[in-house]
Amino acid sequence: MDQKPFPIVLFDWGDTVLYDDNPTSTVPMVEWPKIRAVEGIADVLADLQASGRRSVIATGALISDESQIRGALARVELDAYFSHIYCFQNTRLPKGEAYYRHILADLGVPASDVVMVGDFFEKDVLAANAAGIFGVWFNQRTDENRNNELYTTVHSMFDLRTFFRMFGTNG
Numbered sequence: 001m002d003q004k005p006f007p008i009v010l011f012d013w014g015d016t017v018l019y020d021d022n023p024t025s026t027v028p029m030v031e032w033p034k035i036r037a038v039e040g041i042a043d044v045l046a047d048l049q050a051s052g053r054r055s056v057i058a059t060g061a062l063i064s065d066e067s068q069i070r071g072a073l074a075r076v077e078l079d080a081y082f083s084h085i086y087c088f089q090n091t092r093l094p095k096g097e098a099y100y101r102h103i104l105a106d107l108g109v110p111a112s113d114v115v116m117v118g119d120f121f122e123k124d125v126l127a128a129n130a131a132g133i134f135g136v137w138f139n140q141r142t143d144e145n146r147n148n149e150l151y152t153t154v155h156s157m158f159d160l161r162t163f164f165r166m167f168g169t170n171g
Helices: 041-050 066-075 097-107 121-130 157-165
Strands: 008-011 054-058 082-086 114-118 134-138 151-154
Touching: 041 054, 041 157, 054 097, 066 082, 082 097, 097 114, 097 121, 114 121, 121 134, 134 157, 151 157
Parallel strands: 008 054, 008 114, 054 082, 114 134, 134 151
Antiparallel strands: none
């Protein structure tokens, strides 16, 4: 059986998996009164799991630790989809090339096996590219598209499902 491209999918947390409705909060998201999953993310994660791919959180969040992030994900029933959670609290690295290289080393995978999906172009796409990781810019805010051999743009989780289906996600 041929291995599918991108067996590991890294996801930014805020505004990619869960909406960051309170970006100036000093309270961990798990303690917020209301937590909302990004529309369509559950379907993407279910597709990826069904295809044998592994989903991982790769967030630059400073306040929440791994257990708090998992707790927030559990409140919207998404925690079981993520095999690993990387954040500042457990890496001690800001989101940049060294952060992504740390994740690759910890997972024991080459950059070519990984894709990073996130809403912050510089930190989620360009920094991942610097470590050799293909990036998907999740841009819900504008119609702008940025595409080249190192990254592409999607504007919705439906678009992201289409991206992975091009590589046989449901196979």
